[in-house]
Amino acid sequence: MSKKTTVIGFMVALSLLTACSTGKPSATVPSDSGGTATAAPLKDVTLKIGLPGGYDITSQKIITNFQAKYPNIKLEIEETPWADFVTKIVTRIAGNNPPDLWLQENAVVLGYGKRGVAENLEPYIKRDLKTDDYVSALTSAKLDGKTYGIPHGINPGALAYNKQIFKDNNIPFPTDDWTYNDMIETAKKLTKDTNGDGKPDIYGFQAGNNITLGWLPWMRAYGGSALDSTLSKSNFTDPKSIQGLTAWADTINKLKISPTREAATTGKFFENGKVAMTFFQYATQVSLNKNKPDLDWDTVKMPIGMDGKRFVPMVVNQWIVYSKSKPEVKEAAWTFLKYYLSDEGQSLLSESGTSLPVKKTALAELEKSTTKPVNKKAYTKGIEEAGGTLDENASWNEWRAAAGPILNDIMDGKRTPEDGAKEIQQKVQGVLDENK
Template identity: 80%
Template sequence: MKRMKAVCIPLVMGLLMTACGSKQDAAQDNTQNTTPTTTQDVTAPAAEPGNDASPSKEVTLKIGLPGSYDITSEKIIDGFQAKYPNIKLEIDEAPWGDFTKKIVTRIAGNNPPDLWFQENAVILGYGQRGVAENLEPYISRDLKTDDYVSALLSAKTPDGKVYGIPHGINPVALAYNKTLFQANNIPVPTDDWTYPDLIETAKKLTKDTDGDGKPDIYGFQTGNNITSGWLPWMKSAGGSALDPTLTKAMFTDAKSIQGLTNWADTINKLKISPTRELAKTGKLFENGKSAMVFLQYSSQVSLNKSSPDLDWDTVKMPIGENGKRFVPMVVNDWIVYSKAKPEAKEAAWTFLKYYLSDEAQGFLSESGASLPVKKTAMDAVANLTFKPANKLAYTKGVEEAGATLDENPSWNEWRAAANPILDDIMDGKRTPADGAKEIQSKVQTILDENQ
């Protein structure tokens, strides 16, 4: 089996603007029909859902892999090529940062890959701008959505368009150091824990071991980002960053401010968590310096590699004040370029159907890079041998309460405006109430400009 690799548009050191295709290819029609192509020359008939409409003739499919094979299992690429030898793959690999910086230029030059993946919120923005193909007709034609968890449609818009298919799900759970709990004779966390349970136990585990008046071991390590930091605390208090329509900021809502207060208090008032600056100095959870942390699923890969002897496990995210659980999940989505040739679009969809198959979803699970979206593969994750032992904290957590991060097409923009103020709140330089007022104004302005 031979896998083709792009030589005219390498991505190893960044995406270049040199086109491999002809000038005619680069100047193709910008208004391709979004209906799945079923012409006789390209595909088999696909009038009924479930028909295999994969290209019957040889076609080249250009796939972009940000993060290369560290994020996308090479077994998936090999498995697809073996199953569909008529679809010749040109693989563009690049470190994640290089890819995401250069893809904007590639899109502007009408020269991106036919298929690649990025964050869910970015994909929603691509859909709004006409860059991403609407995959809803393909899904309706070929998939049984009941076979997949709800995250399959993470990139679905209010008007029913679907601009991406999940590359994988990366949810959050509460990780804990079993050794520190045992040494202090404290019962380990359970799925029934609330946020007050977390706080009270963290107080007991915070220790000044050398008598200098400063903790050497912290009961909890508070995150400073949206995924494992301020948003879970905000949601736990019944607040939210945006309203259900994702068009109105909610930072000055009383419950949102309470959540921000609880979050910042873990550092500035209760002192059960290291400061943001201290957390930057080392891997505190890995080194046994913090007893608990909100941990994204993919982080276990590096954690198990760097600290193989660390005795740790996970439980579901704590229950909020309203009795509900919020499980943050990051979803990266595959995008089909809307201006790709019709035969390339159908080839891309054939790849995505394979990616969603039991075989490929199993390869994804084995890699540990993220969770699958097919239910059969998700159920099998519990049997994987790498830590944590209790992977149900992630899989059942997603099933019960998995949710994306108040994402809309301007997500990256409004987060960038809010982050410096949130850092000040975390550092104790501003009160949550005062900071929330400024965030509210900045975020709402961005939301209004993008409507």
């Protein structure tokens, strides 16, 4: 053996020994193209995490437990009220100074992906995760074959009902096979003027005024949608979409089974036992159980639509990794996300009650919980059967803002659904065309 070969062999052995002696895993960082790029061993690194909404949104136990497991990753946590964070993050991105990891709405994340702000996590997912262990929402932040976020959690809708109101009227509780027509007809029976003043004191249903629990589920129930399947064309003037908008507004203006939008803003009707049924997001149960622990209520799946199909609206906030962070910092961010998606992390997410986990084993455990709503399968099985996001694309916030005031007018009875839909169609398509 030559002296040169001996020296090279010694240096290789020494380098391997040095790497092993650190006790820290070697990081192989995926490239954006889907290949891999070998990086230095995961050394001591600082990871800046932005938490809009603070620990009311993200479980502090998850942060604390992760830090204990990975002491070489120093966390700098930025707690900010949600509205303030959303305002300031735009400026920070422009100044190339956002956190390395933060969470926002799914549609915003898609926009960040399109602009190159969010890291493509598809190679990381392929490298480290068994996707069959998770529900399909794991990759809901997908655009053009790339995944730009990991779910912070799923916040789906279900039909909540006040059990006492049903008992008082000798009407059977709702079931998972209910249709929208079943819900409407029962709401008529449960709407009561108890003091004879000509105005309902108990409403059978409360219509929502936002995209998640308001107009979009009704449009979907009639076979319509806000956008077409390509998410590039407005679909508000589709006759089926108009039918849905009409049925939604009729709950207030024609059938009188729902309180008005103005009254519902401050009335807390369901919380105060004045509404028999309403569409209800999972996260709302935290405050409801805290403020009204004696309220007797439960949930069933979202009703089946007039087209025979069920639609379960899902809000999926996403964790984003900043694409311009250093490779070792991005690997640290992914290490956090892997922990977040682990059995322990997902169990802690379930415990917080702020949203549903995306890991199937954690969802199965959650179904055994006896806290209200007892029938958590209304959510867990609902998303499995018919969970859908909210016609989200990169310009989601912009086209919703354009449609919002007109939709409020439709709900308030100031415009007909037909006339309102025509104006919305034009405004939304204008936004979509500008953002091609």
